Amino acid sequence: MSPSLRRRLPQLATAVVLAALYVTAGCLYDGFFSARVAVNLLADNAALGIAAVGLTLVIFSGGIDLSVGAVVGFTSIFTATLVEKHGVHPAVAASAALAIGAALGAGMGALIHWFRQPAFLITLAGMFLMRGLAFLISTESTGLTHPLYERLSAYELTFGEAFWLPATALALLAVLLLGYVIGHHTRFGRNLLAIGGSEQSALLMGLPLGATRVGVYALNSVCAVLAGLVLALYTGSGNPSFGLGLELDAIAVVVIGGTLLTGGRGHVAGTLLGLLIFGVIQAALVFDGRLSSHWIRIVVGALLLGFILLQRLLLARLGRR
Numbered sequence: 001m002s003p004s005l006r007r008r009l010p011q012l013a014t015a016v017v018l019a020a021l022y023v024t025a026g027c028l029y030d031g032f033f034s035a036r037v038a039v040n041l042l043a044d045n046a047a048l049g050i051a052a053v054g055l056t057l058v059i060f061s062g063g064i065d066l067s068v069g070a071v072v073g074f075t076s077i078f079t080a081t082l083v084e085k086h087g088v089h090p091a092v093a094a095s096a097a098l099a100i101g102a103a104l105g106a107g108m109g110a111l112i113h114w115f116r117q118p119a120f121l122i123t124l125a126g127m128f129l130m131r132g133l134a135f136l137i138s139t140e141s142t143g144l145t146h147p148l149y150e151r152l153s154a155y156e157l158t159f160g161e162a163f164w165l166p167a168t169a170l171a172l173l174a175v176l177l178l179g180y181v182i183g184h185h186t187r188f189g190r191n192l193l194a195i196g197g198s199e200q201s202a203l204l205m206g207l208p209l210g211a212t213r214v215g216v217y218a219l220n221s222v223c224a225v226l227a228g229l230v231l232a233l234y235t236g237s238g239n240p241s242f243g244l245g246l247e248l249d250a251i252a253v254v255v256i257g258g259t260l261l262t263g264g265r266g267h268v269a270g271t272l273l274g275l276l277i278f279g280v281i282q283a284a285l286v287f288d289g290r291l292s293s294h295w296i297r298i299v300v301g302a303l304l305l306g307f308i309l310l311q312r313l314l315l316a317r318l319g320r321r
Contacts, residue, residue: 010258010310011270017256017303018273021280029287035163041279042169047072047231047243049172049275052250052257053179054223056271057216059254060183062196062263063112063119065217067126068224068250071101072243074134075228080142080238083149090148097225104130105221109214127247134240141239144232152233168234175226180268182219192216196263252304253278260311277303 026032042049051068058065075097082093104126111122156164165173183189191212194202203209227246232238251261257274259266281296 008267010260010307011267011273013307013310014256014258014270014273014277018277018280021277021284025280025284025287029284032283032287037283039163039165039169041276041283042172043166043234044282045275045279046168046172046234047227048246048249048253048278049272050175050227050230051224051246052253052271052275053175053268054220055247055250056179056254056257056259056266056268057183057189057192058220059251059259059261060189060192060196060263060266061213061216062199063213063216064123064251065105065108065126065220066120066123066247067104067108067130068220068227069243069246069248070127070130070134071104071221071224072228072231072246073240074130074137075101075225076232076235076238076242077134077137077142077240078238079229080144080232081137083144083146084142090146094229097229098222101221101225102218105218106214108221109217110210112217113210113213131240138238138240141237143237149233149236153236168230171226171230175223176268176272179223179271183268188212188215193264193266196260196265198264249278249300252300255311256300256303256307258307258311261308 031037051072055065055068078100079090079093079097082088082096083090108119108122108126111117112119152167155167157170158164183192191202191207194205194207195209195212199209228242231242235242253274254266254271255261255274256277257267257270257272259270278296278300281299282293285291285293285295
């Protein structure tokens with residue numbers, strides 16, 4: 001097997017698992033192959049997918065970010081409070097949330113790089129900070145009744161009579177496309193993969209480690225804010241509890257999608273496949289109706305363990321320790 005094909009093997013394995021799960025569910029449950037279910041796989045998991053795209057880029061560089069879920073919750077209650085209680089236009093509220101997210105991410109990236117602190121600890125502190133701020137703003141859910149939210153939630157891009165995409169699914173696809181371009185067709189993306197592959201080698205090549213690391217954490221937090229905005233639109237409310245555990249689901253999606261957790265290898269398209277696997281399992285449990293939702297954690301956990309072992313095997317075959 002050629003080295004290039006071996007590097008793509010995790011994504012190929014993800015595609016095979018996705019196809020097997022989808023076909024099996026379609027054979028077991030009537031209506032599973034319908035267009036509505038296919039659309040819902042994207043729409044229902046849009047916030048998770050957007051957060052996972054940002055984390056994919058961070059993991060490319062060998063980093064991690066545990067603050068994602070807290071940023072999602074903060075964004076939803078922050079924008080809902082500004083819009084509903086203070087009369088701020090949703091676009092202004094969203095812009096303010098994006099600025100806060102970018103500043104948070106850039107600050108964490110700076111601390112990680114220039115103070116040589118573990119990403120786990122810095123982003124854990126970011127998680128506590130943003131979750132605390134979310135509950136400081138409000139401890140209860142706030143409904144969104146602004147006409148703009150109503151128009152966006154009702155919007156659908158139709159393709160004939162059989163297929164349509166709601167605003168949340170369109171937002172996910174737009175972020176996936178942008179993440180693909182940034183991660184695989186820009187110098188910034190190549191720098192991320194180089195740093196994740198070997199930070200020492202990247203330093204010897206003269207790559208801008210500091211700027212790249214600050215940039216990717218800022219970009220990741222912006223993705224988390226976008227996920228919070230999409231989740232608020234999807235639910236029609238803001239809630240400080242939104243996003244609890246979402247960062248762990250996003251990491252699982254990224255790893256199941258074939259991205260190496262230690263950095264240096266991966267693909268944004270694989271993240272989409274991992275997200276669809278998550279969605280198919282979720283949809284199958286809904287169709288079955290007899291199994292607890294906890295089964296999704298069991299299945300995803302088993303898949304996660306399997307893909308980690310597969311990655312370890314491939315690394316050994318490629319001669320990387």
